[in-house]
Amino acid sequence: MLQPTGAALTYTEKWSMKLRHTMRPGLVTAGLYDGVNPRLTSATDGGKVFVHDMQARRKRLSGVDTGSEYELLNLSQVTGLLATDLAPATDAAASAKQGKRKRDKLFIGTPTSLTGYDVLENKQEFHRDVLDGVNALAAGVVSGQTEPLLFAGGSCSVLGVDQEGADKYWTVTGDNVQALCINDFDMDGQNELLAGSDDFDIRVLKDDQILAEIAEVDGVTDLCPLYRNVFAFSLANGSIGVYGGKERFWRAKTRNFPTALLACDIDEDGVPEIITGWSKGRLDFRRNRTGDLMMKNQLPSGVSGLVLSDYDNEGKETVVCCCMDGEVSAYEPSGPDRVRLESEKTSVEDYQLKELRQQKQALLLKIKAVEETKEAAKTPVQGRNLDFGVLIGKEGNLTAIHHTTGIDVSMTFKDSQGAGSPAVTVRVIGDKIQHTYIKAVVLFAEGVFENESHFVYYPSNMTTQEVEIPVRPMRDVQTDVLVKAFIGPQFTQQFHVFEKELLLPQFSMLVPIKDKMPLADVPKSFVGLHIPGVQQRNIWQWIAAEFLVHDETWVLGDMDMVYWKSLRHDFQPVVLKVFGTTGKLCIYTNLIQVAGDIVQALTNFLHQKDVLSECYFPDYEEYIAECFERVREQDKACMAIRTDIADHSNLIRGLVVRAEDARLTHDMSGVRQAYKSLHDFNLDLVKGYNVRCATFDSQQELQRQLNMAVQTFSKTRAGKHRAETVASSKAIMEDDTATGHDLAMNMRGRLNISAWDPSQKFSKIS
Numbered sequence: 138m139l140q141p142t143g144a145a146l147t148y149t150e151k152w153s154m155k156l157r158h159t160m161r162p163g164l165v166t167a168g169l170y171d172g173v174n175p176r177l178t179s180a181t182d183g184g185k186v187f188v189h190d191m192q193a194r195r196k197r198l199s200g201v202d203t204g205s206e207y208e209l210l211n212l213s214q215v216t217g218l219l220a221t222d223l224a225p226a227t228d229a230a231a232s233a234k235q236g237k238r239k240r241d242k243l244f245i246g247t248p249t250s251l252t253g254y255d256v257l258e259n260k261q262e263f264h265r266d267v268l269d270g271v272n273a274l275a276a277g278v279v280s281g282q283t284e285p286l287l288f289a290g291g292s293c294s295v296l297g298v299d300q301e302g303a304d305k306y307w308t309v310t311g312d313n314v315q316a317l318c319i320n321d322f323d324m325d326g327q328n329e330l331l332a333g334s335d336d337f338d339i340r341v342l343k344d345d346q347i348l349a350e351i352a353e354v355d356g357v358t359d360l361c362p363l364y365r366n367v368f369a370f371s372l373a374n375g376s377i378g379v380y381g382g383k384e385r386f387w388r389a390k391t392r393n394f395p396t397a398l399l400a401c402d403i404d405e406d407g408v409p410e411i412i413t414g415w416s417k418g419r420l421d422f423r424r425n426r427t428g429d430l431m432m433k434n435q436l437p438s439g440v441s442g443l444v445l446s447d448y449d450n451e452g453k454e455t456v457v458c459c460c461m462d463g464e465v466s467a468y469e470p471s472g473p474d475r476v477r478l479e480s481e482k483t484s485v486e487d488y489q490l491k492e493l494r495q496q497k498q499a500l501l502l503k504i505k506a507v508e509e510t511k512e513a514a515k516t517p518v519q520g521r522n523l524d525f526g527v528l529i530g531k532e533g534n535l536t537a538i539h540h541t542t543g544i545d546v547s548m549t550f551k552d553s554q555g556a557g558s559p560a561v562t563v564r565v566i567g568d569k570i571q572h573t574y575i576k577a578v579v580l581f582a583e584g585v586f587e588n589e590s591h592f593v594y595y596p597s598n599m600t601t602q603e604v605e606i607p608v609r610p611m612r613d614v615q616t617d618v619l620v621k622a623f624i625g626p627q628f629t630q631q632f633h634v635f636e637k638e639l640l641l642p643q644f645s646m647l648v649p650i651k652d653k654m655p656l657a658d659v660p661k662s663f664v665g666l667h668i669p670g671v672q673q674r675n676i677w678q679w680i681a682a683e684f685l686v687h688d689e690t691w692v693l694g695d696m697d698m699v700y701w702k703s704l705r706h707d708f709q710p711v712v713l714k715v716f717g718t719t720g721k722l723c724i725y726t727n728l729i730q731v732a733g734d735i736v737q738a739l740t741n742f743l744h745q746k747d748v749l750s751e752c753y754f755p756d757y758e759e760y761i762a763e764c765f766e767r768v769r770e771q772d773k774a775c776m777a778i779r780t781d782i783a784d785h786s787n788l789i790r791g792l793v794v795r796a797e798d799a800r801l802t803h804d805m806s807g808v809r810q811a812y813k814s815l816h817d818f819n820l821d822l823v824k825g826y827n828v829r830c831a832t833f834d835s836q837q838e839l840q841r842q843l844n845m846a847v848q849t850f851s852k853t854r855a856g857k858h859r860a861e862t863v864a865s866s867k868a869i870m871e872d873d874t875a876t877g878h879d880l881a882m883n884m885r886g887r888l889n890i891s892a893w894d895p896s897q898k899f900s901k902i903s
Contacts, residue, residue: 148403148422148432148468151455154194156463157207158187161215162396162416163359165442165459168220168241170256175446178220178243178256179459184213186245188256191448208256210245217246217289219274223300225284242300244287246271249833251289253302263302268840269294275317280327281344282306288330290314292837293844295332295342308345308863309848312336313841318360320368322382323348331368333357337584337612339370339380345860349383350737352614354583361398361411363425369411371395377413379425387428390589393417399443401456403431405470412456414440420458427491438462542567544622544635548685549605550648558607558704559645559685563622565602572626574600581619582641585610600627608641609704613734615683616641643683643738647701647711647731654700656896659712663725664732664853665751665893671743673697673715676722679742680713698895703728711735714895723893729754733852740855747856751886751893758884761846762877764839765870771836778829782822789818843870843880850884 164180170188177189186209193206220241242262243254248270253262269291276287286297286305292313297306316333322341323329330342339351339360355374362368367381377395378388397414403422404410410431411423418436423429438460447454448467455467545564563578580591585608593606610616618641623632680686680699697715702708703726712725713735724732729752740748792815799807851862865883869875 148456148470151467151469152449153464153466156187156189156465158185159183159463160441160459160461162439162441162461164215164218165397165444166218166220166243167444167446167448167457168243168256169239170220170241170243172240174450175448176256177444177446177448177457177459177465178218179442180212180215180218184211184215186210186212186215186218188243192450210254212245212247212252214247215245216248217244217271217274219244219276219287221276221285221287223276223285223287244274244276246274246289248837251287251296251298251302253287253300262300265298265302267291267296268837269296269844270837272313272315273317275319275330277319277328279319279330279342280325288317288319290317290332290334292841293334293848295330307867308342308860309844309851309866310334310340311338311845311848316357316360316370318362318368320362320366322366324366324382331360333360333370345864346856347859351380351383352584352612354589359395359398361400363400363409363411367425369398369400369425371398371413377411379411379428386426389428391415393419396440397443399445399456401445403470412443414443414458416440418460436460436464436466438464538573538625538633539567539569542570542573542624542633544620544624544637546620546637546639548639548641548645550685558609559641560605560607561618561620561639563604563606563620565624570602573624574602574627575604575622576625576629576632577623578604578606579621580606580608581621582608582610582616584612584614584616585618585641597628608645610641610645613643613646613731615643642685644701644735645685646704647684648704648708649684649686650700650702650710652700653698654710654712658710659895660710660725660727662727662729662754662756663723663752663893664729664736665721665723666736666739667721667749668740668743668745669720671715671720671722672718675743676713676715676739679739682742683738703731706731712895716897721892723895725895727754727756729757729849729853733849736853736855745855747858748854749858749886750853751888752850752853752884753888753890753893754884757846758881761843761884762881764842764846765877765880768836768839768843771832771839774832775829775836778825778832782825782829785818785822785825789815789822792818846884 158179158181160179161182166178167175168178170176174190174192177191178186180186188208188210190206190208193204197206220243222239222241224239240257243256245252245254246267249266250264251267251271252264254260255262267289271289271291273290274287276285278285282297282305284299286299288306289296289298293311294307294309295314295317296304299305310332312335314332314334318331319328320331321328322331323343329348331339332342333339335356337353337355337357339353339357340347341349341351353370353372355372355376357370358373359371360368361370363379367379369377369379371377374390375392375394376388376390377398379386394416395413396416399412400409401412402409403412409425411425413421413423415421416439418439420434420436420440421430422432424431436458440458441461442459444457444459445454446457448457449455453469455469458466458468543566545566547562549560549562550558561580563575565573565575567573575595577592577594580586581589583589591606593604595601608618618639620637620639622635624635625632684701697717699713701711703711706728709728710726711728711731713722714725715722724735726732736748736750792811796808796811796815799805799811847863847866851859854862862884866880869880869883
């Protein structure tokens, strides 16, 4: 039985069985392949996919021989499994009128292909090569589509196909897609597609556009829709959590790796909770709003998958937990606790009450500390120094500090010349702080430190009232930093803890430069934007919010160009120029990724939905054109290899017939000659296969680079123009007559280089 952690509800194991096959993590699903009986499907470590029939197992155990309870499919390197029905609603309704049951199909993804399989009919519905590979699968109706689609996340792209395998959707992402789910993110009544990738981002795709991007601290490994716009996620560092739209409700990190997520209404309140399976065999049930642990269980083997299914066909869905060693268990509510108690309701009021209780406990602890300090002040001690508000005992221990003592926290640059890195500066402030020092500082920040925290400690023989702690965020993402400082006299054993929060701006790794840069040093590559109605003061407000600046005069000064150097890219320059009142502004830099991030941040700040840009990055364009041409060359090489393999196969069939004829006529010399030729052809086939594999791997990596390039260039535009860049690039890549130059020119837009000359002068706006 699962152990409850403070909740009245309990779950018990309804049944358990041990299958003869292992089950790979993340590759478990269940479907109604015949429209009646649910069947469990999983990939094994031996390069196979098995379909298990529970009803056949029961009949076999009762003495009725109905054949094997397993159906095996020989498929190697399976990376995705999903059982679902992609039939349009009109087809489903017509089938229902004819008395036909809804039947699921099995969809299988591999690093090179996507296959639709009818388990009941034992036939292949479709099979298609997918150059980007398949890492994750999801199915459903999303905004902009009228019928269910199967979505396959691959190498920097997402592909959508219908029940016949025909292309219906395609877009690019920032990195390899490892997780997909469908959720009504913007609460408009239509579902959006959520894609989690290795670049730590969760992207929300609406139609052909990116509706939102949520930055996390590690690669996203799984996504699970809960209800409305609420969804759960897991990360490669062992974290799990829940988002409601862009708001993160909670996140928890463990030393284990989450292998399965499942939404299930455990307490029967109409709102699903989140069930998590872990690599070390732990199974836990948590509330979706707070992350509070409701129940847990320890299994003998790691969890490979969780499904909600009426697997025993008794009319009620149960939580089916599959383990890596083949152990399968079903859990259901037990005893009188199946009726949800009123006290177990999870509501916003309960959540707020819990927070208030925690605040109350913290305040009580502070009151207790103040009272102890007052009592200590009444006690006669040696060396009392009332001038500084500090009471020194026999061994110099702290008994009180002045009531005005506090800390000031700010973001600064460690080097005044901008050659260092951003730093968190902590300084003791107050009226009488001569004998008050910083003993230690703890920083908590996501995506900045390796373990999300950093500790600085000063021994008793060192005293300081100001600390500078350098920070180097791994990505250009706005981050909250929590600072806790331990304050007290030099030799004290007890400290006052002061806590403050500050915001690390998104572009804190871009160092501002006060002095004007010679025009000859301004980068020749650029992104030019047309934003009607934009004014210089709006740009300066954005700079003050998203960058670290030396002082206000640097931002609000009478200037039309702003200069930075990137700490993350060997101090390469980034220059922003505003072209007066024309609504034009330009970002000069050789770092196209940084330029894209700046464009997205600026358009979001200005609430600009659709923004067109002109791009000029000749080196990057040359690289894209080269990748494109190499992909085309390898396409031809793969085609030639496939042709050779087909020719060799035909010759082998002929040699087999010839060898058999020679054997029947007792021509042993002919038999030996035929089998010698067969051996030679077989060696040629093996060599051809190895060459084809190497060529395909290289081609897949080049295609990945192309997809990333399309994503990078598309970020220099916003809204529909960003989607148009992706769509036109896909059309060019699918055109057999297109060249790499065509793809590069498509990225540029309608470029007029002279219109973006940085030497142009314009009047300033007050």
